[in-house]
Amino acid sequence: MASDPAPSGCGSSFDLASYALFADLREEQRCQLLDQHRVLRFMAGRPLLHEQDDGQGLFLFRQGIAKVRSIDAEGQEVVLSLLGPGDLCGEMAILQGAPRSADVVCLTDCELLLLRAAPFQALLHQEPRLALALARLEARRLQNLNRRFVRRESSAAARLLQVLEDLATRTAAEAPPTAPIPPLPQRELAALSGLARETASRTLVRLRRQGLVEQMPGGRLRLVIREQRGGHG
Amino acid sequence: MASDPAPSGCGSSFDLASYALFADLREEQRCQLLDQHRVLRFMAGRPLLHEQDDGQGLFLFRQGIAKVRSIDAEGQEVVLSLLGPGDLCGEMAILQGAPRSADVVCLTDCELLLLRAAPFQALLHQEPRLALALARLEARRLQNLNRRFVRRESSAAARLLQVLEDLATRTAAEAPPTAPIPPLPQRELAALSGLARETASRTLVRLRRQGLVEQMPGGRLRLVIREQRGGHG
DNA sequence: TCTCGGGTGTGACGAGAGTCACAACCGGTC
């Protein structure tokens, strides 16, 4: 992990306003939040939050994709969601001093902004816009997970397609589902969709034969959008 | 559905303070929220939210258990969570004028308080404590769903036990997992745990034989707590 | 009493995905 210490001052080029959470704030308040922020870089495969156990902070994704995961009773990894540019994490720990139940691991090289918890917490208590925006953020996450929960019942193909679409749309803010997907080993794709590696392999082969997934130069995958993706093939 | 119109005044005996969401407010603010509230009663099997499509409100559970559910692509019901005394719902629609993706159906006869959206929304924008409490509420829901997501992978027995425990703890605020469970048909238990009715039946038989579940007079079930409920039997 | 209907237990079967095993491939390094 690399870290650039940053000046406390504002006028920084970091565009907090592009994060929905901070869009409603006054410029001066955003500056407040940037106080003693740092820029962090993690290599693919590195965990984000482990090292920050006590002195928590807010992590804003600028580049790269990460997975939020948990370990079940049998020691199996369960992936709860994906994070990409424009997303943030660490707010749950700040909201409720709760012990962290999930950890975050980078899937690709990541660059992110770490805001200190203190000014964020202070602003939360005095500015309803921020608290409200946070409530909205949590609500949206809940809805996303709900949708995922509903799809969870479905076939291996549907689950894998869902993961591929998620990956594509996280490569950048506003990325289309047909954006090329960063090259990840099948083992990883399988973990993301909750399948065995072999099942993921077989399913990928079938999806390629059906023309739903395209192999791009460099081994990257790309979704091909078709109507009727019911996924009961 | 029965409905008691209520006076706008305060001094009502409804104890909003017992809901975590309102615990931090001043008494006067809670009164504000009670303006034109109503008491609603629904029979088991009745949907809550359908009829309130535009004029939304906040539903506070006082008695009874309900399920939050959604319908998947194949028309199958997927249960997202359970609500009981002390819980509330309808806040997502208020937070983001979003079209509702899930509906709420009573499992037993329910009694609840309906607060009007307007004063709640107004207070949200001016009182950070309320907005913050709402953010915490959403965060806690997210964590609950995360936990459920993790367990979803597991066996039929584990899933059913989970549902039974959820039902027991929702019969009242602070109810222990060993509280008696309201008598629901197997069809309903199966839907709650995402199993086929037959599988639920077979699994229940096995759990009874293992002594993990007890049949009480009147057909009600009760969980028996044992250490080591790994659920790989 | 018989019958009817809903809820419940259980048997037989099939489909889907996990597991084990192994071969082919690919990119490094020596």
Place this chain on the structure above:
DNA sequence: GACCGGTTGTGACTCTCGTCACACCCGAGA
């Protein structure tokens, strides 16, 4: 070139759960 480790494809088998089918129970009502 040979070697090695990690990745990918595939075949065979197993296990779990869904599905279909049916028998049983029990309470309600004619």
